Amino acid sequence: MGSLKLALFNLLILAAASVLGTLLPQGASQEDLQAHYSRAAAGLIELLGLQDLYHTNWFRFLLVLLGVSLIVCTIQRLPKTLRLLRHREESPTRAKLLKFSHSKEITTVLPIDEAQAHLTRIIAREFAPVRSLESTAGYAGIAEKGRWSRLMVYVVHLSVLMILLGALLGSVFGFKGTMNIPEGASSDEVALSSGHQSMTLPFKVRCDDFDVSYYDTGAPKEFRSDLVLLEEGKEPVQRAIRVNEPLSYRGISFYQASYGSTVKQAEVDLTNQDSGKTTRLTLPLGEPMTIPDANDVIELVNYQQNLSGLGAAVGISLKKGEETQPFGSWILVDQPEFHGNRIKNYRIKPTGVDTVQYTGIQVKRDPGIWMIYVGFITLVVSMGLSFYTSHRKLWVLAYPDRNRTRIIIAGRNNKSSVELERKLDGLYARLHEALNSDEHTKKARA
Amino acid sequence: MNSSLLLSLTTFGYLFCTLLYFSGVVFRFAPLLRWGGIVGFVVLAVQSTGIVLRWVESYAMGYGHAPLSNMYESLVFAAWAIMLIYLIMQWRTGQGSLGVFPSLFAFLAMAYASFSTSVDSKIQPLLPALKSNWLIAHVITCFFGYAAFAVSVGISLVYLAKKRRALDSGSEGILGFFPEPKALDELNYRMILFGFLWLSLGIITGSVWANSAWGTYWSWDPKETWSLITWLIYAAMLHARSMQGWRGNRVAWLSLVGFACVLFTYFGVNFLLSGLHSYGS
Numbered sequence: 001m002g003s004l005k006l007a008l009f010n011l012l013i014l015a016a017a018s019v020l021g022t023l024l025p026q027g028a029s030q031e032d033l034q035a036h037y038s039r040a041a042a043g044l045i046e047l048l049g050l051q052d053l054y055h056t057n058w059f060r061f062l063l064v065l066l067g068v069s070l071i072v073c074t075i076q077r078l079p080k081t082l083r084l085l086r087h088r089e090e091s092p093t094r095a096k097l098l099k100f101s102h103s104k105e106i107t108t109v110l111p112i113d114e115a116q117a118h119l120t121r122i123i124a125r126e127f128a129p130v131r132s133l134e135s136t137a138g139y140a141g142i143a144e145k146g147r148w149s150r151l152m153v154y155v156v157h158l159s160v161l162m163i164l165l166g167a168l169l170g171s172v173f174g175f176k177g178t179m180n181i182p183e184g185a186s187s188d189e190v191a192l193s194s195g196h197q198s199m200t201l202p203f204k205v206r207c208d209d210f211d212v213s214y215y216d217t218g219a220p221k222e223f224r225s226d227l228v229l230l231e232e233g234k235e236p237v238q239r240a241i242r243v244n245e246p247l248s249y250r251g252i253s254f255y256q257a258s259y260g261s262t263v264k265q266a267e268v269d270l271t272n273q274d275s276g277k278t279t280r281l282t283l284p285l286g287e288p289m290t291i292p293d294a295n296d297v298i299e300l301v302n303y304q305q306n307l308s309g310l311g312a313a314v315g316i317s318l319k320k321g322e323e324t325q326p327f328g329s330w331i332l333v334d335q336p337e338f339h340g341n342r343i344k345n346y347r348i349k350p351t352g353v354d355t356v357q358y359t360g361i362q363v364k365r366d367p368g369i370w371m372i373y374v375g376f377i378t379l380v381v382s383m384g385l386s387f388y389t390s391h392r393k394l395w396v397l398a399y400p401d402r403n404r405t406r407i408i409i410a411g412r413n414n415k416s417s418v419e420l421e422r423k424l425d426g427l428y429a430r431l432h433e434a435l436n437s438d439e440h441t442k443k444a445r446a
Numbered sequence: 447m448n449s450s451l452l453l454s455l456t457t458f459g460y461l462f463c464t465l466l467y468f469s470g471v472v473f474r475f476a477p478l479l480r481w482g483g484i485v486g487f488v489v490l491a492v493q494s495t496g497i498v499l500r501w502v503e504s505y506a507m508g509y510g511h512a513p514l515s516n517m518y519e520s521l522v523f524a525a526w527a528i529m530l531i532y533l534i535m536q537w538r539t540g541q542g543s544l545g546v547f548p549s550l551f552a553f554l555a556m557a558y559a560s561f562s563t564s565v566d567s568k569i570q571p572l573l574p575a576l577k578s579n580w581l582i583a584h585v586i587t588c589f590f591g592y593a594a595f596a597v598s599v600g601i602s603l604v605y606l607a608k609k610r611r612a613l614d615s616g617s618e619g620i621l622g623f624f625p626e627p628k629a630l631d632e633l634n635y636r637m638i639l640f641g642f643l644w645l646s647l648g649i650i651t652g653s654v655w656a657n658s659a660w661g662t663y664w665s666w667d668p669k670e671t672w673s674l675i676t677w678l679i680y681a682a683m684l685h686a687r688s689m690q691g692w693r694g695n696r697v698a699w700l701s702l703v704g705f706a707c708v709l710f711t712y713f714g715v716n717f718l719l720s721g722l723h724s725y726g727s
Contacts (some may be wrong), residue, residue, distance in 0.1 A: 004689045008682050015678040022668040022719055054666040167664070176661070215509070215571040223574050243574040244659045255661040364661045372663060376650045383646060387639045 007069045014062050014308070021053035067164045070157045075251060081150050089142050091135040091271060094408055100395075103410035103420050104428045108435035112138055115398050115405045118434045123409075126427050127394055138399030145392045150364035151416060152386030155378060169368030176366075179254075181207040182262055182358040190363045201252065203231035203364075210259055210359040223256050225359040251365050252357075258360030263303035265354045266314050268331075271299070271347040280351070283316075295321025296346075301328065303355070311335065314350060318343040390415040392423070404442050407431070450567065452496030453522060457560050460525065460553035467545040474623050479542030483533060486549060490529050497522065500569065509571040514585040517716070518567045521559035523585065524712075527593035531640075535597065539633065543624045547600025563642040580655030588648030588673075592708050594641030595680075599705040601634040602698035609695060627694055635687065638645050638701060642680045646652030649673050668719040672711040679704045 025032065029052045033042040049056035099105050108115055116139045120130045121144050130141040154366050177190040177199070186206035207224040215221045222242055229237040229249055241247045246255040265284040271277070272292060279292055283300035290297050302315025311334030319326040332338045333350045341348050391414045398407045409427065413420040463486045470478030500513040513519045532548035535541070559565055572581075604624050611621050624630070652670070657663040664670060683700040686692040 004685060008685055008690075011574045011678045011682040011685075015675045015682075018675050018678075021666065022671050022715075026666065054671075073665055085543065217571060219571055220574060222577075242577075244578040246658065246661065253661055255659070257660065369657070371664070373449045373654070376654070380643070380647055380650060387643060 024443040097410040100410040155382035159379035166368035166371030170366040174366040255362040257362040267352040269349040449500035456493040457556040464549040525555040584651040591645030598637040602701040675706040
């Protein structure tokens, strides 16, 4: 599980699966699939859930696998890194230091204690404080910078885990859905996006006004809904929402998502074809009405602005007195005399329809979002730090050699060493300047 | 003087810049490369003025938005970002020979923006979904990433050509004027790290924006998905390089694959697939 090969394979499989998902129509119905693909292909797509690929269990499994391999990699490698960071350096030998990719040797006429004083002062100023190491040969010390840089890669991985966990938290404990609220009406029913269920909010949302404004080019400029929240007889929030300007209350957010028009009430002429009698009725949406002089109940249940290109239509259901099941049909409003405008023994002729605009609001509660945002921030910060900082170590060794002092400085870096090389060159120049200035040399000659 | 005049000048400026770099490499004449850098810098300044002017003009028209809102404006910004990143690299490394591809890419982006009939250069009002400060953050971060990857592709192409030539025969011809493969590999890696950081920022800003506009930070929209695919490929490459010791050829090839994904994310998704980002076309 902790193997990098598996993790790489996992990344590439996720990429390949994602490609597949963008090539196949997501959210396509069974009929769509059969219309576009051969029988075998449509069968395969349905079997693997490719028409809703990103929500299939096998795709989720790949994401979980990525999370697990991140955890296992961390468990396997973090102790090693920590041991490396805790490790106390031993005194280096000259031969060992000269083998480093970056090392410099300086000889000075100064005695070792004076040279050591210069060394520690300059390195502390130019790089980092020097820690003395035990040495039998002379003076040895080490200076290091950016130890924490080695830990950054773990923070990057932790951030990815946090994002995955945040998403899981949101999908388990949160909800997402839509509300269509006609102007002037209020509702607390949310139609959930997953499945065909709905849920009730602990407060009501009223839409006082919905408005679309346009640019002079005719393109839409703004969609705005004036919302009022109603809770226990009070109105705790009263605010307009726009696209990009949602409203949040008690952890639930409301986003401007769509709009449309719906029916408020319809006026129809009902002709009983058995008796030939015609009655005019006004049907408010969703309120069953009993037809006068009959035992039958009629209800306006639905509305479409344009039904299959035939214009506006109202959905009407009719329950005959003796039957238990209602019978429904679309009745064309723009073609009132249409021969299909009938249910059972009634001819239905729409004479007037009152429509009202509704606003489509996306509603959601996501208890995982803070974790995702924290993950985003730590991901970017730790990634930047892990790319652009490194753990740099500098060893210094000074020992008397005849009547001079020989000094070796050597550096090591856990990443690209160009920067360290430059640093070392600068340090060497400074040290050379301090240790071999004319004054010392003259003094030594004298 | 208006923005479209300056941006037209920019198109020809980058063409001239490309020719300077190209002849510098072909004739192995270093001063031409230096001139390529100078011309590149001047054109970049002209283009920056053009972009700012377009911004100002949009206010005069009453629309008032940053010039980062449609295909035309994003192509112009892509060219700008490629040249900016490349010129900083040239300034810091002193390598002028690598300017051939970035200046060519910048010219192609400008030429496509200016001459393609499918790209409308008019200043248009912002759709409600785009009215957010995240627009600026999202587009700039994404295109810095894309631009770094474009520069990396140039380096990869040179690297692969040099390696192939080294296998075929001893003499390197015009390729001799480019840096050594090891230096190219290191430069390429640094460019990819830079691009990866910006791409991550781009995806994150897009995600935060989507959450504030639609209430979903990730909806598997084709553009989102393709940016994730690109991210996964570069992520795989960075791991292979640092943990498996992949170097040179493989990294160069992966950089080409990664950039193909970038191009598909940018163009392919707009033209072939539909989704939330369809206003980009």
